[in-house]
Amino acid sequence: MPRIHVCSLARLADTVAATGARSLVTIVNAATPVTRPREIAEDRHLTLGVSDIVTPVDGHILPAQAHVDALLGFVGAWDRASPLIIHCYAGVSRSTAAAFIAACALRPDLAETTLAETIRARSPTATPNSRLVAVADGLLGRDGRMVAAIAAIGRGAECFEGAPFHLDIGPR
Numbered sequence: 001m002p003r004i005h006v007c008s009l010a011r012l013a014d015t016v017a018a019t020g021a022r023s024l025v026t027i028v029n030a031a032t033p034v035t036r037p038r039e040i041a042e043d044r045h046l047t048l049g050v051s052d053i054v055t056p057v058d059g060h061i062l063p064a065q066a067h068v069d070a071l072l073g074f075v076g077a078w079d080r081a082s083p084l085i086i087h088c089y090a091g092v093s094r095s096t097a098a099a100f101i102a103a104c105a106l107r108p109d110l111a112e113t114t115l116a117e118t119i120r121a122r123s124p125t126a127t128p129n130s131r132l133v134a135v136a137d138g139l140l141g142r143d144g145r146m147v148a149a150i151a152a153i154g155r156g157a158e159c160f161e162g163a164p165f166h167l168d169i170g171p172r
Contacts, residue, residue, distance in 0.1 A: 002080035006099045006123070007164040008091030013037050015164060021083040025074060025102075027094040030061055046074040052093050054131040063094075063132045068101065068139055075102040080169065091162030097128035097150075101136040103167050104146055112142060115167070116149035120156070122165035127156040 007015040009028065015021070016037040023044045026034050030049030036042065048067050051060035078084050086102065088094035096119060103115045119126050128150050137146035156162070 002169045003083045003166045004099050004102055004169060005083055005085045005164065005166045006091060006095045006126075006162070007085065007087050008095075008161045009034065009087055009089050010161060011091065011164055012085070012087050015085055015087075016040065019083045019085065021085045023074075023078050023082070023084040025071065025084070025086040025095075025098055027067075027071075027086065027088045027098050029089070032089060046070060048098075050094065050132075052088070052129060054129065063129060063135060065135055065139065068132065068135045071098055071101060072105055072136070072139065075105060083166075090160065091164060092125055092156065092159065093127050093129045094132065096123065096126040096162070097130075097132040097136075099167055100128050100133060100146070100150065101140075103169065104136065104140055104142065106169050108140075112145040112149035113152065116153045118167060119165070120153040122167075123156065123163045125156040125159045125162040126153075126165070 024040045025046045027048040036045050050063050050067050056062050086095045086098045133146050133150050
């Protein structure tokens with residue numbers, strides 16, 4: 001079954017090796033160096049340089065529509081033949097938001113609350129970035145349901161690095 005795996009930058013290489021993933025979304029600060037694992041072709045790697053913030057902060061990049069548009073385009077083109085990995089620096093906020101957004105886009109038949117509750121059940125540390133979720137909610141026409149679902153699961157457990165998890169997406 002097609003899966004989206006979420007992890008931190010520190011666990012990226014091990015997660016690629018363990019899952020056989022061939023598609024990758026990196027969502028980190030623009031200046032963070034990331035080495036693309038050799039198993040991932042350059043055209044199957046999307047890098048989004050965005051800060052983990054929800055309101056403007058000088059010197060940082062606020063998540064915006066262009067970032068979510070790029071994410072939606074990339075996951076929409078994912079062939080689901082092998083897993084997709086989404087990672088950020090800690091595997092807590094940006095990557096969990098991106099996985100939730102991807103799941104909502106790829107599985108419009110599933111309720112937002114179901115997807116958010118699945119994320120919480122699989123990762124007690126997940127704290128999806130609310131700004132990314134809000135932008136996607138508007139783009140996907142979810143009428144605030146994505147935002148409400150993430151608010152309902154609340155903030156995850158405090159940590160330095162998030163608990164890796166996966167979401168089963170299903171075939172096209």
